[in-house]
Amino acid sequence: MNRIMKTLLSILILGISTIIHGQIQIKPINFNDCKVDHMFVVADTVPTWNCNTIGMVDYMNKYFNDKNLKKIENGMIMIGILILPDGKTCCYTFGNFTKVELNAKTIKEVINKMPNWTLAIQNGQKVTFLKNEIFKIKNGRFILD
Numbered sequence: 001m002n003r004i005m006k007t008l009l010s011i012l013i014l015g016i017s018t019i020i021h022g023q024i025q026i027k028p029i030n031f032n033d034c035k036v037d038h039m040f041v042v043a044d045t046v047p048t049w050n051c052n053t054i055g056m057v058d059y060m061n062k063y064f065n066d067k068n069l070k071k072i073e074n075g076m077i078m079i080g081i082l083i084l085p086d087g088k089t090c091c092y093t094f095g096n097f098t099k100v101e102l103n104a105k106t107i108k109e110v111i112n113k114m115p116n117w118t119l120a121i122q123n124g125q126k127v128t129f130l131k132n133e134i135f136k137i138k139n140g141r142f143i144l145d
Contacts, residue, residue: 029093034091043129045118069141071140091111
């Protein structure tokens with residue numbers, strides 16, 4: 001991923017933080033583990049959660065074990081998830097829109113171990129897709145909105 005895209009993504013995350021209920025965002029974290037030449041943010045077919053046994057919010061509640069999550073009464077986090085051409089995931093970026101510090105390494109591990117997603121298709125080809133997911137938190141748990 002080139003430097004311009006990383007900068008634009010960081011600016012987007014920071015811009016959103018100034019709008020949301022006066023909460024202060026911890027500096028967004030860009031992980032360098034995802035080795036891709038390019039990615040799409042729009043595609044003919046966008047990837048979707050592809051697990052019949054557990055929903056994405058339930059998955060986050062089950063596997064994200066951070067004692068500080070319990071301290072959050074109301075807030076949200078934004079995670080940039082790369083869905084690779086084989087459906088596997090890689091945590092690309094993490095933005096914390098709460099006043100409580102959360103363990104970014106744990107977030108990355110949970111995202112990287114997600115069940116496979118459906119594939120992103122552009123012009124008939126499987127592509128890497130960046131999906132920005134916003135997870136709302138209420139009373140120490142991820143919730144559906």
